[in-house]
Amino acid sequence: MQTVVVWNPKGGVGKSTATVHIALAAELMGDGPALICDVDSQGSTADWHNFRQARELKGPGYAPLQIATLKSQIDQLDAAGAAYLFIDMKAGVGPNDDAILAQADRVLIPLNPKPADMLALNKQMPAIRKAGKPFTFLLSRCRHNLRTNSSTSAALGVLGHVVPALMYEREIYSDTFGHGLTAFELEPDGTAANDIRVVWLAFKQHLAGNN
Ligand SMILES: Nc1ncnc2c1ncn2[C@@H]1O[C@H](COP(=O)(O)OP(=O)(O)OP(=O)(O)O)[C@@H](O)[C@H]1O
Ligand SMILES: [Mg+2]
Numbered sequence: 048m049q050t051v052v053v054w055n056p057k058g059g060v061g062k063s064t065a066t067v068h069i070a071l072a073a074e075l076m077g078d079g080p081a082l083i084c085d086v087d088s089q090g091s092t093a094d095w096h097n098f099r100q101a102r103e104l105k106g107p108g109y110a111p112l113q114i115a116t117l118k119s120q121i122d123q124l125d126a127a128g129a130a131y132l133f134i135d136m137k138a139g140v141g142p143n144d145d146a147i148l149a150q151a152d153r154v155l156i157p158l159n160p161k162p163a164d165m166l167a168l169n170k171q172m173p174a175i176r177k178a179g180k181p182f183t184f185l186l187s188r189c190r191h192n193l194r195t196n197s198s199t200s201a202a203l204g205v206l207g208h209v210v211p212a213l214m215y216e217r218e219i220y221s222d223t224f225g226h227g228l229t230a231f232e233l234e235p236d237g238t239a240a241n242d243i244r245v246v247w248l249a250f251k252q253h254l255a256g257n258n
Contacts, residue, residue, distance in 0.1 A: 048125040052151040058138035061187035072247035074106035087137035098227025154182040160199035
């Protein structure tokens with residue numbers, strides 16, 4: 048099992064949106080079982096999962112991880128045959144960050160291609176490097192045809208790997224959390240669902256060490 052910790056201390060960059068969409072993409076594209084876990088007391092991803100269960104919609108499963116027993120729980124999920132575990136982190140800095148990051152096979156860092164996000168990232172780079180885990184950037188909430196998409200991607204490429212596919216700013220995502228839905232149910236053939244499929248394929252290749 049690969050444990051992916053979705054982390055960016057900057058708030059509102061799209062961590063939870065990326066977590067649930069990418070995990071579901073993995074399931075729908077036959078790469079599961081994929082699990083999610085929310086370690087943010089705000090609980091968006093856990094709520095999303097509960098709403099989803101109430102609607103009897105399938106996957107991804109929820110892993111209720113406890114910090115004190117994190118490693119043994121993750122080992123058990125691995126032994127039970129899970130393929131991917133996506134852990135949605137909180138914004139800011141928390142007392143459990145080190146313990147959670149210690150379990151990561153890879154840290155996925157969503158950020159928006161905007162100067163404010165790059166400045167914030169710059170301040171976080173020492174903490175990201177200190178975690179000592181491989182990390183990958185994901186450009187999220189991108190707007191079409193902006194030069195900053197490619198210039199930000201190039202700048203990030205100097206710091207580390209960047210998923211070679213973008214999550215665009217799309218209205219559909221705002222309809223997902225409060226209902227346990229994703230773009231895959233709302234518009235399965237729409238542009239957002241397609242974006243996520245491409246993002247997952249690219250990220251999966253990278254996790255497998257193929258790019
Ligand atoms: N690609 C996108 N297009 C449009 N809206 C988006 C996109 N990604 C996220 N959003 C919206 O932005 C808000 C913040 O997204 P999200 O909760 O995923 O960010 P986060 O990084 O998890 O936030 P927090 O730091 O508070 O946990 C939500 O209202 C979400 O619907
Ligand atoms: Mg969140």
